[in-house]
Amino acid sequence: MRTVVLEDIPALARGAAVLGTGGGGDPYIGALLAEATIREHGPISLAAVDDLDDDSVVLPVAMMGAPTVMVEKVPTIDQVSAAVETLAGYLGKKPTHIACIEAGGVNSTIPFVAAAQLGLPLVDGDFMGRAFPELQMVIPSLYGIRATPMTIMDEKGNRGVLDTISNRWAETLARSATIDMGCSAIISLYAMDGEEARKSYVPGTLSACIDIGAAIQAAQKEHRDPVQAVVAAVGGRKLFAGKITDLERKTETGFARGIVTIAGFGGREGTVMRLYIQNEILIAEIDGATEVTTPDLIMALDIETGEPITTENLRYGARIAVIASPADARWHTEEGIALVGPRYFGYDTDPVRV
Amino acid sequence: MRTVVLEDIPALARGAAVLGTGGGGDPYIGALLAEATIREHGPISLAAVDDLDDDSVVLPVAMMGAPTVMVEKVPTIDQVSAAVETLAGYLGKKPTHIACIEAGGVNSTIPFVAAAQLGLPLVDGDFMGRAFPELQMVIPSLYGIRATPMTIMDEKGNRGVLDTISNRWAETLARSATIDMGCSAIISLYAMDGEEARKSYVPGTLSACIDIGAAIQAAQKEHRDPVQAVVAAVGGRKLFAGKITDLERKTETGFARGIVTIAGFGGREGTVMRLYIQNEILIAEIDGATEVTTPDLIMALDIETGEPITTENLRYGARIAVIASPADARWHTEEGIALVGPRYFGYDTDPVRV
Numbered sequence: 209m210r211t212v213v214l215e216d217i218p219a220l221a222r223g224a225a226v227l228g229t230g231g232g233g234d235p236y237i238g239a240l241l242a243e244a245t246i247r248e249h250g251p252i253s254l255a256a257v258d259d260l261d262d263d264s265v266v267l268p269v270a271m272m273g274a275p276t277v278m279v280e281k282v283p284t285i286d287q288v289s290a291a292v293e294t295l296a297g298y299l300g301k302k303p304t305h306i307a308c309i310e311a312g313g314v315n316s317t318i319p320f321v322a323a324a325q326l327g328l329p330l331v332d333g334d335f336m337g338r339a340f341p342e343l344q345m346v347i348p349s350l351y352g353i354r355a356t357p358m359t360i361m362d363e364k365g366n367r368g369v370l371d372t373i374s375n376r377w378a379e380t381l382a383r384s385a386t387i388d389m390g391c392s393a394i395i396s397l398y399a400m401d402g403e404e405a406r407k408s409y410v411p412g413t414l415s416a417c418i419d420i421g422a423a424i425q426a427a428q429k430e431h432r433d434p435v436q437a438v439v440a441a442v443g444g445r446k447l448f449a450g451k452i453t454d455l456e457r458k459t460e461t462g463f464a465r466g467i468v469t470i471a472g473f474g475g476r477e478g479t480v481m482r483l484y485i486q487n488e489i490l491i492a493e494i495d496g497a498t499e500v501t502t503p504d505l506i507m508a509l510d511i512e513t514g515e516p517i518t519t520e521n522l523r524y525g526a527r528i529a530v531i532a533s534p535a536d537a538r539w540h541t542e543e544g545i546a547l548v549g550p551r552y553f554g555y556d557t558d559p560v561r562v
Numbered sequence: 563m564r565t566v567v568l569e570d571i572p573a574l575a576r577g578a579a580v581l582g583t584g585g586g587g588d589p590y591i592g593a594l595l596a597e598a599t600i601r602e603h604g605p606i607s608l609a610a611v612d613d614l615d616d617d618s619v620v621l622p623v624a625m626m627g628a629p630t631v632m633v634e635k636v637p638t639i640d641q642v643s644a645a646v647e648t649l650a651g652y653l654g655k656k657p658t659h660i661a662c663i664e665a666g667g668v669n670s671t672i673p674f675v676a677a678a679q680l681g682l683p684l685v686d687g688d689f690m691g692r693a694f695p696e697l698q699m700v701i702p703s704l705y706g707i708r709a710t711p712m713t714i715m716d717e718k719g720n721r722g723v724l725d726t727i728s729n730r731w732a733e734t735l736a737r738s739a740t741i742d743m744g745c746s747a748i749i750s751l752y753a754m755d756g757e758e759a760r761k762s763y764v765p766g767t768l769s770a771c772i773d774i775g776a777a778i779q780a781a782q783k784e785h786r787d788p789v790q791a792v793v794a795a796v797g798g799r800k801l802f803a804g805k806i807t808d809l810e811r812k813t814e815t816g817f818a819r820g821i822v823t824i825a826g827f828g829g830r831e832g833t834v835m836r837l838y839i840q841n842e843i844l845i846a847e848i849d850g851a852t853e854v855t856t857p858d859l860i861m862a863l864d865i866e867t868g869e870p871i872t873t874e875n876l877r878y879g880a881r882i883a884v885i886a887s888p889a890d891a892r893w894h895t896e897e898g899i900a901l902v903g904p905r906y907f908g909y910d911t912d913p914v915r916v
Contacts, residue, residue: 298652298723366731369652369723377720384738 210254210332210415212320214246219421224316225516226420226438227413229505231339231488232312233271234518237282242317245285245324252323254332255305257411264402265299266331267292268307269322270315272343272360272382273392274464274487281392287361288318289325291396294359298369299399307331307405309346309398311413312339313518318394333409335398337536338505341463341487343382344375345548347538348398348408358382358397362389391459410536424514434514435529438507444533444562447492447499448481449474449511452526463487468508468522470530481530483508485519490553492530500532501550503539504562507531532562564608564686564769566674568600573775578670579870580774580792581767583859585693585842586666587625588872591636596671599639599678606677608686609659611765618756619653620685621646622661623676624669626697626714626736627746628818628841635746641715642672643679645750648713652723653753661685661759663700663752665767666693667872672748687763689752691890692859695817695841697736698729699902701892702752702762712736712751716743745813764890778868788868789883792861798887798916801846801853802835803828803865806880817841822862822876824884835884837862839873844907846884854886855904857893858916861885886916 212220221235221242228235246252260266269292271283296303306323308316311334323330335346343355355378360368368385372378378397386393400408420441427437439446454469465486472479481499484491489506492499500506508517511527522528538544540561550557566574575589575596582589600606614620623646625637650657660677662670665688677684689700697709709732714722722739726732732751740747754762774795781791793800808823819840826833835853838845843860846853854860862871865881876882892898894915904911 364731365727366735367725368735371721373719377718380742381720381722381739384742385735388734388738 209256211251212254213251214243216418217242217246217317219425220414220418221313221317221421222424222516223417223420224311225313225518226442226507227337227417227505228312228339228516228518229488229507230485230519231341232310232316233314234521235313235516238314238317241285242320245321249324249327252320253329254414255329257331257333257406257409260305260331260402260405262401262403264304264405265301266305266307266400266402266405267295267303267396268309268335268398269319269394269396270309271318271392272386272395274459281363281390283318283392283394284363285321285325287363287394288321290367291359291361291394292322292326294361294367294369295357295396295399298357298359303328305329305331308334308413310334310336310339311417315339316414316417330414331405331409332414333411334413335409337410337413339488340548343379343397346398347410347536348400348404349375349547350538350541350543351408353398353400353404353408355397357399358395360385361394427514435509435511435531438509438514439531442505442533444505444531446529446531448472448476448494448530450476450481450528452522452524452528455522455524464520466519470528483530484555486553487519489519491550491555492532498557498560500562501557501560502553503535503544503548503559505533505535534562563610565605566608567605568597570772571596571600571671573779574768574772575667575671575775576778576870577771577774578665579667579872580796580861581691581771581859582666582693582870582872583842583861584839584873585695586664586670587668588875589667589870592668592671595637595639596674599675603678603681606674607683608768609683611685611687611760611763614659614685614756614759616755616757618658618759619655620659620661620754620756620759621649621657621750622663622689622752623673623748623750624663625672625746626740626749628813635717635744637672637746637748638717639675639679641717641748642675644721645713645715645748646676646680648715648721648723649711649750649753652711652713657682659683659685662688662767664688664690664693665771669693670768670771684768685759685763686768687765688767689763691764691767693842694902697733697751700752701764701890702754702758703729703901704892704895704897705762707752707754707758707762709751711753712749714739715748781868789863789865789885792863792868793885796859796887798859798885800883800885802826802830802848802884804830804835804882806876806878806882809876809878818874820873824882837884838909840907841873843873845904845909846886852911852914854916855911855914856907857889857898857902857913859887859889888916
């Protein structure tokens with residue numbers, strides 16, 4: 209069992225933002241919250257997915273909403289634990305573990321807040337191996353595991369419990385509530401036992417986040433190419449390097465959507481990359497040809513520092529590297545592609561793997 | 563204790579549609595549902611508000627949504643009792659009484675379905691003495707009684723429990739869920755004990771509905787003027803008679819909104835009445851001058867039969883009488899006007915009483 213101490217959090221938040229593929233919220237906000245609770249409650253134990261007993265009660269917790277809004281509306285520590293405690297109360301069960309839904313700056317660190325507050329271990333894994341924008345887009349959906357009962361809380365004290373006929377309906381109702389709540393809310397959902405968790409989790413995600421973050425820090429310190437360090441750590445490849453020359457961005461129906469245009473350099477002069485975003489980076493196109501698509505991971509990094517850039521922090525003129533890595537194999541099944549492939553998001557292209 | 567038998571339902575539904583001031587849904591749909599359950603489970607006992615014990619557990623139930631949609635999407639009997647049972651389960655209390663939130667075609671009869679299914683008496687009263695379009699617009703709000711915890715159910719099996727910091731927030735979150743659910747849902751809310759019910763109910767509403775409906779039936783049978791019979795039964799006055807010459811109507815943000823223009827006859831030739839609607843008829847204007855406004859009751863009746871016409875059933879060319887009657891005195895307090903006065907609905911006029 210690994211223990212996460214205060215000093216691990218910056219690496220964790222960085223690595224989570226890498227796997228967050230642009231979504232999942234600002235890693236620094238997530239880090240601040242996690243650091244505050246570890247400082248108060250002490251280090252957090254990570255429980256390996258394979259070590260979970262059948263009768264474990266695993267309660268995942270996450271933030272829902274547009275990352276562009278999360279920057280300005282930081283969740284409170286009480287809001288996070290209240291979401292978990294309300295779900296436990298509704299289920300009439302005592303949680304044994306807290307867990308993550310996705311990898312992403314905020315959504316990999318928010319669960320540390322709940323784990324610390326409630327004195328529970330955190331499962332070392334997540335439901336995606338990356339970040340996706342909608343609630344039903346998790347590997348448990350492929351196993352028929354239900355998102356609900358779920359809870360949703362805002363920072364003012366409003367709360368809801370939803371119990372729906374499908375995970376897509378959970379997304380619909382929770383999305384509307386999130387919008388009413390000011391485009392961000394804390395949710396707890398996909399409560400499951402240890403047996404379900406063992407089969408439906410992507411194991412080791414939190415450890416992987418810490419390792420990726422540590423690789424960036426080490427490369428920076430030792431003046432090695434930090435982008436190559438990330439490529440090696442995620443087992444991916446570099447797609448492109450260039451300067452952002454155009455950003456179309458809008459926050460609509462509770463999501464941050466956009467298209468980013470990047471003019472190539474470093475031997476790719478005259479070449480243009482476009483990234484298509486819905487909270488996460490979903491498609492990378494080079495000169496109009498699809499290069500890589502969801503479900504594989506497409507990540508934007510600062511070309512000098514290797515730091516992951518969340519979509520809301522992409523800026524005109526920024527010099528970035530775009531890298532990609534393979535998704536969990538279960539996302540490449542027919543059911544996986546139906547749930548998170550490019551066509552679900554309205555892009556008229558077959559999936560292209562890295 | 564009065565008992566409501568199968569034969570009372572047509573009168574009840576008619577009278578409720580009168581007090582529903584155009585809102586509250588189609589009385590015939592409500593009557594069909596109530597008749598079906600009484601036929602199966604037998605007559606329903608009405609409990610006088612003043613007879614409620616302090617420790618009674620009163621669970622009101624209603625339909626939420628646009629009446630224009632209710633016409634096509636009839637709730638199911640199971641959906642109604644599930645809303646009540648889910649709330650009872652969340653509260654951990656066994657209900658002793660079912661109750662109505664408002665007077666209105668569907669919302670005065672839906673509670674009969676729950677009472678029959680659960681074998682409980684129904685409180686003879688409501689929270690408004692009429693119908694209003696938003697959840698927080700009830701006399702219990704004036705006493706600081708909370709709408710939540712509340713439940714919301716659709717006919718597909720989706721359900722939610724909301725627990726909010728204000729009754730206005732309950733309206734906001736439940737309205738969005740209702741829209742997602744197809745613009746109609748069953749809700750159970752304002753759970754209260756007998757002491758709270760005694761002070762915040764409008765007593766006798768269901769009996770009054772039956773009496774008003776019976777007055778219409780009697781006038782029709784005896785060939786007396788049925789409009790005058792309604793005026794006498796509600797203690798109001800006739801404002802206008804004429805033919806509908808224009809209807810502007812739209813269903814937006816979950817409400818049925820509209821403006822109805824009526825050309826006068828019977829000595830009022832050349833005179834024009836306009837009715838302003840948001841589910842209910844809220845303002846009556848004659849030749850541009852405000853004649854009566856919310857919170858007083860404004861009702862549209864078929865001029866030949868005296869039958870109440872719900873706003874979704876107002877038709878071009880229809881010959882109608884418009885009558886008005888005074889609202890419960892608590893609606894005319896400063897707090898009452900703030901909650902349901904014309905300015906709340908966006909009309910730039912002070913309240914005008916009948």
